[in-house]
Amino acid sequence: MMAKENGGILKWMAEYDRRYVYLVLFLVMVGPLLRPIGMPITVSPDTVQYYNVLQEVQPGDKIFFTLNTEFSGYNEIQSGIIATMRVLVEKHARVCFGVAHVEATIIPDLVIKAVQAEMTANDYQYGRDYVILGYIMPNEAAVAAGAENFHGVVTQDWLGRPIAGTFLDEITDWEDWDLITDFTTGICTGYIINHYALRGTPMIINCIGVSIASEKPYLDSGIIQGLLQSMRGGAELEFLIGHPGPGLTAMDGFSFGHYMLIIFILIGNVGYFGYTRQQQMKAATEGSKNG
Amino acid sequence: MAEILKNKQLQIIVMALSFLFVFLPYFLNVPQLNTASTKLVTICSIVTAFTVALAVIAQFRRGMNIINRRSRGWYFKAYMLVTLVLMLGFSLMGRDSGPYQWVMFAVVNPLSSVNYGILAFYMASTAARAFRARNTKALMLLVSGFIVLMYQAPLTGAYFTGFEPISIYLGSTFSMAAGRMFLISVTVGAIVFGVRVILGKEPSVLGISKEEK
């Protein structure tokens, strides 16, 4: 009876147009971005583990900063990338940028621009403290060759200047890296794990949300030492290091987006039980009556 | 010569030898084999790079063909070729500044970010449509999805701490098991697929139909 009287609203709840989902989601996510509220967040154990690995970096450690992301993925994990770079600069580690996608070749410039103040304060010099190699990981063959014989594969940086005379003279193969920090949408991470992490090179990963399920087994089996999960992980890292950035700014919209999705799922289920299921039962009853 | 190179058996033999060159150094520490393997891998990288260049040339030729014939949508091909040449020119003018950077920041970044961002909306509409408690399994999926979604929202942990242990438990047991099962099955499938390729039983590798085989 109720379903019949309220067929209108229940029917709508069962069969609402997906564009309502798009519109509401857009509003609840963009609103807090334009006018941040500053809601509290909690820090997950995985982020604490990632942070602890970064804290163990010593001055002069050679870090392979791999950017396995396109521009679109960079927008999701930029908070983790910049926060990680900030910690590495403050630890005065030596950082080598390598990218695995053509679009990522100018991301190192963006990262350096974001931490320019810290780099200047720590007297970072190109060649001595950091090098940008550019697009050196197009496929597994290149990653494998670089792990076996680094200088056989890479002889110049991304602007064509020779790397002889930089800190990369100390690198011969996978054993010489003190840490690999991989920022990934899943392009070359498997190859880096195969040819570096499985051979014992310490590695931490910051991945996009959809890749978390793929990378988690490596964390739990100890193949990688830390996993920063998507924009939320980056925000938590910003919180831990005390430098708010784009990650923390987005967390309000992040939370509201999740809640709106839950509300829409609940609406759909109310509509399903209140309307769709009744219709199915009615159709089944009439079908059995008609034989 | 062309007939010899087109021979399917020869192609399979080359594939099998390449496989052995890359596979055996993992298990046998023979310096000459290691050197040969590294060289082969480097050669593959160079060949891949040249193949990309070859493919660009092929696209150029095909594009010019479509433009000359004024086929449907020929102006899009013209636009593609013009932007291809422009970007090539811009990259030669310098990659760390200038028009190349402008195109990357002002065109490529926003466009690819928009398409990536649309994923969030598609995921949301799919989840809203798919998470219906039609039966017991679907109900379990719905409940676990609810718990994980609540935990993923950073604000939840500040006020309701009960979701964290359950969500972490679900993630580190069921989800982990499913992920590892997937990895194992995919790996096994890949190995057997590779064996089929090396034995010449997988025609798709050589671009031939099953009947042609």
Place this chain on the structure above:
Amino acid sequence: MAALVYYYIKTKKVVHIRRVPGLDAIEEAVGRSAEMGKPVICSFGIGGFTYWTLAGLAILSHVAHLTAKTGSRLIVPTGGGDQALIVRPVAEEIVKTAYTMEGVEDQYTPDDLPFYSGQQYAYIGGYVGVMQRVRPGSVIMTGSHASEAMNIAETSNTVGAITITSGSYISNVAALACASDYILIGEEAPAAGAYLSDDPAQRASIRVQDLFKWLAIAVMILGLAARSLGNDLMLRLLAT
């Protein structure tokens, strides 16, 4: 494993394989498209010559044969990655050969294999656009698709097409299971070439796959039992 596969190939034993709903549905989907007079869209991924792409090409071959037989239009969007440029000529050859083998070579149109950029999101823009314009009866998306898989599956659902996908990444599997009508999980896609083939040798390799999985399960149980009893022999044996 290679020895086992070779053994099965040589002995030509007839192997029974369970039905895979996703692969069986391909014929139904193409048939439905033919009845409705709508085209079929089939893609093989954005990767290079990985085994996912090769699996996608095997399925493309099967779909091309079906569309050639039924007279449906087959559209194969290509591109999405730098490596996809290398695979494209192989895909063209496969489709052309299928149409030739079915005796309808005149129905093959090179323009129905459009190249939508080597950039992933430009590719998806073209793919979604063609789906919105032609309103296909079925969309068969196999091979190595990354995040654009969700875009394709959801748009396919929006236009009312039967959607058959394969999840090449665990993260994709979860989302595609919600968005698709049929999904090929794990090694079902790479096994497609063998599954759809009448060749007993190929089907035998699927049996070997299953045998190896049983072996993996046995090793896991042994390892679990040994670890519970305080012995890490299995762990040391399997450690790299």
